[in-house]
Amino acid sequence: MFETEDTFRHQGMRKGLVSLLREKKIASEEVLDAIGKIPRHMFFDSVFHHNFAYEDLAFPIGAGQTISQPSTVAFQSTLLEIQKGNKILEIGTGSGYQTAVLLELGAKVHSIERQRELFATTKNVLQRLGYRANLYFGDGFEGKDSFAPFDKIIVTCGAPFIPPKLLDQLANDGKMVIPVGEGKTQIMKLISKDSNGDIYEESFGNFSFVPMLNDKQY
Ligand code: SAH
DSSP states (O other): OOOOOOOHHHHHHHHHHHHHHHHTTOOOHHHHHHHHHSOGGGGSSOGGGGGGTTSSOOEEEETTEEEOOHHHHHHHHHHTTOOTTOEEEEEOOTTSHHHHHHHHTTOEEEEEESOHHHHHHHHHHHHHTTOOOEEEESOGGGOOGGGOOEEEEEEOSBBSSOOHHHHHTEEEEEEEEEEEOSSSOEEEEEEEEOTTOOEEEEEEEEEOOOBOOOSOOO
C-alpha cells in the first residue's frame, strides 16, 4: 500500500532531513531544494516505514533491493553538476526516488531496471506522482544506445568495473558517477570526458550499494 497523502508531519520530517543533509555538507542548493520537494515516504510500499522515510537511511524496497540513503542520493546528484535540460541515463531505477530527484533538477531522464517486478511497480509510483521519465526494463551494462550520447550517467548499484558501453554512451564534456567495486563496499568514482573525448577519473570515498548484476533477469 503506497501512501498518497503528504501531511504536515511528513513535511516537517522532510525539512529535518534537508537540515541534516546540510549538516552533512551537501552544498548544492538545487539538490537540497529537490529533496525538500519530494515526498520520499510515497516511495515506500508500507505505511509502517514512514517514520524511516526521512531518516538518512537506506531501506529495503522488496526483491532484495534498497532505496539508496538520502545523503548518497544527494552526494551523487551533486557530483554530476546537473543543468536544466541535461539528458541523463540512470542505471538501477529501484524505488524511483533518485529518478524523481533528477527530474526535479530539470533533467530529462532515461532509467533502466533489471528486475521486472520492481520496474512495473516503480513505473506506477512515478506516474501517480506525476514524474515523467523514460523507464526501461533491461540490463544496465548495455546502456541505451538509441538515446546516446548522454550528458550525465548515474549508476546506483555497485559495478564490478566501468561498463565500456556506458563510457561510449557518455557525451564529450559529460560526467558519469559510478560506485565501483565487487565487495561489500565500492569506491565512488567520477568519470569526466573532456571536449576531445579524453577521460579523467576521480575517487570520492567508500559507499555500500547492492551489486550491479548481469546474470539472468527475473
Ligand atoms: N536509484 C535507486 C537505487 C536502487 S538500488 C533508488 O533511488 O531507489 C539499485 C537498483 O539497481 C536495484 O533496483 C537493482 O535491481 C538494480 N540493478 C542491479 N543490477 C542492474 C543492472 N545490470 N541493470 C539495471 N539495474 C540493475
